[in-house]
Amino acid sequence: MAETLTTAPAGLPAEEPPKTGGSRHRAKGWxxxxxxxLFVGLAFGIPAIALLGGAxxxxxxxxxxxxxxxxxxxxLTALLGSVKLSALVAVAGAVLGTFLAQAVVTSRFRALRxxxxxxxxxxANFGGxxxxxxxxxxxxxxxxxxxxxxLGDHGWSLYSFWGLALVYLxxxxxxxxxxxxxxxxxxxxxxxxxxxxxGASAWQFWRYVGIPVLTPSLLGGVVLLFxxxxxxxATAAAMVGTVVPLVTLQIADALTxxxxxxxxxxxxxxxxDMIVVAGLVMAVYLPLQRRSARWLR
Amino acid sequence: MNGARxxxxxxxxxxxxxxxxxxxxxxxxxxxxxxxxxxxxxxxxTALRCVAGFESPDAGAVLVxxxxxxxxxxxxxxxxxxxxxxxxxxxxxxxxxxxxxxxVRKVPTxxxxxxxxxxxxxxxxxxxxxxxxxxxxxxxxxRVALARALxxxxxxxxxxxxxxxxxxxxxxxxxxxxxxxxxxxxITTIFVTHDxxxxxSIADHVxxxxxxxxxxxxxxxxxxxxxxxxxxxxxVGTMNHLPGRxxxxxxxxxxxxxxxxxxxxxxxxxxxxxxxxTVLVTPDPEGExxxxxxxxxxxxxxxxLRLAGGTEILADLPGHDAARxxxxxxxxxxxxxxxxxxxxxxxxxxxxxxxxx
Numbered sequence: 135m136a137e138t139l140t141t142a143p144a145g146l147p148a149e150e151p152p153k154t155g156g157s158r159h160r161a162k163g164w165x166x167x168x169x170x171x172l173f174v175g176l177a178f179g180i181p182a183i184a185l186l187g188g189a190x191x192x193x194x195x196x197x198x199x200x201x202x203x204x205x206x207x208x209x210l211t212a213l214l215g216s217v218k219l220s221a222l223v224a225v226a227g228a229v230l231g232t233f234l235a236q237a238v239v240t241s242r243f244r245a246l247r248x249x250x251x252x253x254x255x256x257x258a259n260f261g262g263x264x265x266x267x268x269x270x271x272x273x274x275x276x277x278x279x280x281x282x283x284x285l286g287d288h289g290w291s292l293y294s295f296w297g298l299a300l301v302y303l304x305x306x307x308x309x310x311x312x313x314x315x316x317x318x319x320x321x322x323x324x325x326x327x328x329x330x331x332x333g334a335s336a337w338q339f340w341r342y343v344g345i346p347v348l349t350p351s352l353l354g355g356v357v358l359l360f361x362x363x364x365x366x367x368a369t370a371a372a373m374v375g376t377v378v379p380l381v382t383l384q385i386a387d388a389l390t391x392x393x394x395x396x397x398x399x400x401x402x403x404x405x406x407d408m409i410v411v412a413g414l415v416m417a418v419y420l421p422l423q424r425r426s427a428r429w430l431r
Numbered sequence: 432m433n434g435a436r437x438x439x440x441x442x443x444x445x446x447x448x449x450x451x452x453x454x455x456x457x458x459x460x461x462x463x464x465x466x467x468x469x470x471x472x473x474x475x476x477t478a479l480r481c482v483a484g485f486e487s488p489d490a491g492a493v494l495v496x497x498x499x500x501x502x503x504x505x506x507x508x509x510x511x512x513x514x515x516x517x518x519x520x521x522x523x524x525x526x527x528x529x530x531x532x533x534x535v536r537k538v539p540t541x542x543x544x545x546x547x548x549x550x551x552x553x554x555x556x557x558x559x560x561x562x563x564x565x566x567x568x569x570x571x572x573x574r575v576a577l578a579r580a581l582x583x584x585x586x587x588x589x590x591x592x593x594x595x596x597x598x599x600x601x602x603x604x605x606x607x608x609x610x611x612x613x614x615x616x617x618i619t620t621i622f623v624t625h626d627x628x629x630x631x632s633i634a635d636h637v638x639x640x641x642x643x644x645x646x647x648x649x650x651x652x653x654x655x656x657x658x659x660x661x662x663x664x665x666x667v668g669t670m671n672h673l674p675g676r677x678x679x680x681x682x683x684x685x686x687x688x689x690x691x692x693x694x695x696x697x698x699x700x701x702x703x704x705x706x707x708x709t710v711l712v713t714p715d716p717e718g719e720x721x722x723x724x725x726x727x728x729x730x731x732x733x734x735x736l737r738l739a740g741g742t743e744i745l746a747d748l749p750g751h752d753a754a755r756x757x758x759x760x761x762x763x764x765x766x767x768x769x770x771x772x773x774x775x776x777x778x779x780x781x782x783x784x785x786x787x788x
Contacts, residue, residue: 322517322518324514324515327483327485327514327518328512328514328518328519328576328579329506329531329535330484330485330506331483331506331508331511332506332532332535332579333535333536333583334506334531334535335506338535342534343520347520347521429521429522429523429565
């Protein structure tokens with residue numbers, strides 16, 4: 135689920151850290167990082183090795199059979215479904231979150247700002263079964279609003295791709311607000327005034343200055359939302375079961391032997407596919423980020 | 432680039448209960464550099480922002496060459512502005528910052544680059560065009576900001592405390608360059624500052640503002656030598672407050688009688704305002720004044736002396752004259768014979784000597 139906590143990607147110029155010289159300094163720096171590296175090794179490295187080992191083992195020998203199977207039929211559909219859902223949630227969440235954040239930042243009411251930021255902090259971490267239940271009780275087949283407004287007669291179903299997207303946006307938009315508010319706060323009023331002073335309209339200010347300055351933060355936000363939605367499981371499991379094909383649901387089914395037994399290693403191969411997708415996203419994101427943040431270096 | 436006449440007419444602007452401008456009337460002649468000087472909250476920046484179009488006055492008007500521009504949007508005004516600091520677009524290099532206005536006006540790239548080179552040369556940064564703002568020093572950033580403000584050849588140049596974030600040495604160099612540029616371009620310039628030395632050293636005219644009103648406007652020498660009000664006298668330069676007594680057209684102070692300049696308070700007991708450099712001190716073992724402290728300031732020495740009645744007075748002397756006036760030495764004190772300003776008596780005489788220069 136999206137219990138990702140919110141570290142905003144750097145959006146504004148920061149002082150460069152002083153360069154430490156000499157190997158002794160460097161050695162000291164590494165010593166300080168040891169506990170972290172140990173933790174990462176244990177909590178991330180070992181599972182990753184186990185995952186790779188399992189994914190490439192079939193009937194006790196090295197094989198790509200699991201991987202091949204994980205990229206076929208229902209598994210492939212689920213993987214693509216997850217990518218589609220996550221991309222939609224990431225882009226829509228980023229756009230909506232940015233507009234909401236901009237509204238809050240420009241508002242003169244301090245209380246509104248505080249309220250929205252606090253609510254965002256809570257809602258960005260609202261997920262899993264409780265979130266699913268909240269939506270089922272409100273807009274599910276016999277939810278309060280569904281029956282009051284007779285939404286069922288109009289073809290409404292929460293248990294669909296779009297319903298799931300809506301629910302995912304419920305935690306993705308607040309997450310985007312948290313990510314982008316510091317970046318919006320960093321847009322200095324002088325820049326807007328200087329742009330006006332040079333004859334620019336509001337739109338020209340955003341086009342030439344505002345959006346380029348925000349882009350590194352916005353890209354970071356999109357990737358964060360994509361990751362949150364891509365890895366989400368419990369909400370989807372509680373809400374749609376197998377109605378909407380998602381890779382996390384397929385992994386769970388394969389692990390628990392829900393449909394077929396002996397597919398644990400296919401689950402590991404699917405997890406490996408997820409890592410590859412995340413890697414591909416980063417491969418697109420990093421150069422874009424570097425390009426958009428050229429002026430920061 | 433030809434300068435325009437800028438007129439403030441009865442400009443009034445309030446923020447909630449705070450009155451920033453309270454009927455400001457002021458005219459800036461074509462090609463002139465005027466400094467708006469005053470303490471924080473006196474309305475000088477608000478006045479400037481009314482010319483730029485970032486503030487709209489509640490009443491009154493701003494005229495440029497006789498044309499009322501009060502309601503013209505900021506992006507259609509013909510005025511270039513340099514802000515206090517950090518106003519360069521961080522995502523654009525120096526060259527693109529300078530030519531931002533030309534880009535907005537869809538001037539072709541080649542032409543823009545040529546103009547940028549010309550402008551960066553003008554502000555002394557010919558080889559820094561590729562650098563981003565965070566790669567430039569504070570002084571260089573302000574030079575780029577100046578080039579950007581001049582890029583569209585505006586009728587008026589507006590400078591909002593452009594030097595206040597810089598260190599002392601850069602501040603002095605840059606202000607002299609601003610003045611040199613302003614004179615060569617002949618552009619009407621409004622320079623907002625709270626630094627009286629800055630205002631006196633580069634402006635043709637200094638306008639001293641207090642509580643949103645014009646207190647006095649005139650050439651620097653006049654503001655310094657003949658301040659119209661005690662506020663101006665106090666704000667520009669250092670002033671001694673000496674107890675005195677008005678009789679007729681004269682005031683008796685420190686054993687001398689001096690003509691009174693300007694308004695007289697109702698009460699005959701007044702504070703007489705005297706500049707430290709008009710206090711003459713001669714070493715004299717028989718003298719009634721005693722040197723309390725002596726602080727060396729390079730070319731001059733500032734002495735604090737206690738007079739016979741216990742009043743303290745500041746005096747500025749050339750360095751070599753002060754060699755024999757160590758703390759504890761006796762001296763004779765005389766005031767230069769010239770008309771002086773008087774103000775209502777302030778409470779405690781002991782507090783009356785301002786410490787600040």
